[in-house]
């Protein structure tokens with residue numbers, strides 16, 4: 001069975017990817033920052049022995065390298081760069097930009113996925129499917145931006161798109177594909193809880 005590695009696996013879209021791939025019988029490496037607090041994911045891991053939970057903060061590159069070494073020799077068919085943050089709010093728009101938060105958005109939404117792709121390239125090349133899948137956003141599109149705002153998020157997803165477009169060209173000869181996907185609007189858990 002193929003293997004998928006998912007970041008941000010403890011909730012939201014990443015969690016659903018893990019659940020579905022487990023149900024389909026794939027080997028799932030479900031990465032999240034705090035496995036001990038990831039109760040839904042741990043419940044899935046109890047039901048499916050093809051899912052393993054790994055601790056990973058994608059902004060801490062030593063953790064990324066450590067996990068790649070731990071899993072060396074294991075083919076990864078699909079790397080799903082799903083983890084992401086939306087750090088914009090009414091209080092930190094243009095004029096009151098929070099540059100520390102902007103750097104955090106770039107670290108998590110742009111640099112992290114590229115670092116994952118670099119660290120896991122040997123695993124991906126060994127696999128059959130050889131795919132790097134990035135959960136980006138239409139908000140990263142420059143041509144689609146008709147409403148402005150969300151500078152932190154938009155710029156970090158635009159940079160992710162640019163980097164992954166380059167990887168799709170640079171890795172073509174090695175048979176590796178880099179996809180940029182927009183999932184549509186998916187209700188975040190905090191909206192659900194507030195309703």
Ligand SMILES: NC(=O)c1ccc[n+]([C@@H]2O[C@H](COP(=O)([O-])OP(=O)(O)OC[C@H]3O[C@@H](n4cnc5c(N)ncnc54)[C@H](OP(=O)(O)O)[C@@H]3O)[C@@H](O)[C@H]2O)c1
Nearest residue numbers: 008011012013033057058059082083084135136137185186
């Ligand atoms: N929801 C939408 O409508 C929508 C639309 C377009 C694109 N997207 C994109 O789709 C992806 C998933 O969205 P979602 O709605 O499922 O988001 P979410 O519910 O807010 O979940 C975000 C996930 O990313 C993880 N994460 C954040 N920072 C991390 C880090 N430094 N290292 C590792 N994991 C980290 C979170 O872990 P913690 O629990 O530890 O914080 C969480 O698992 C994101 O990239 C998002 O930008 C979503």
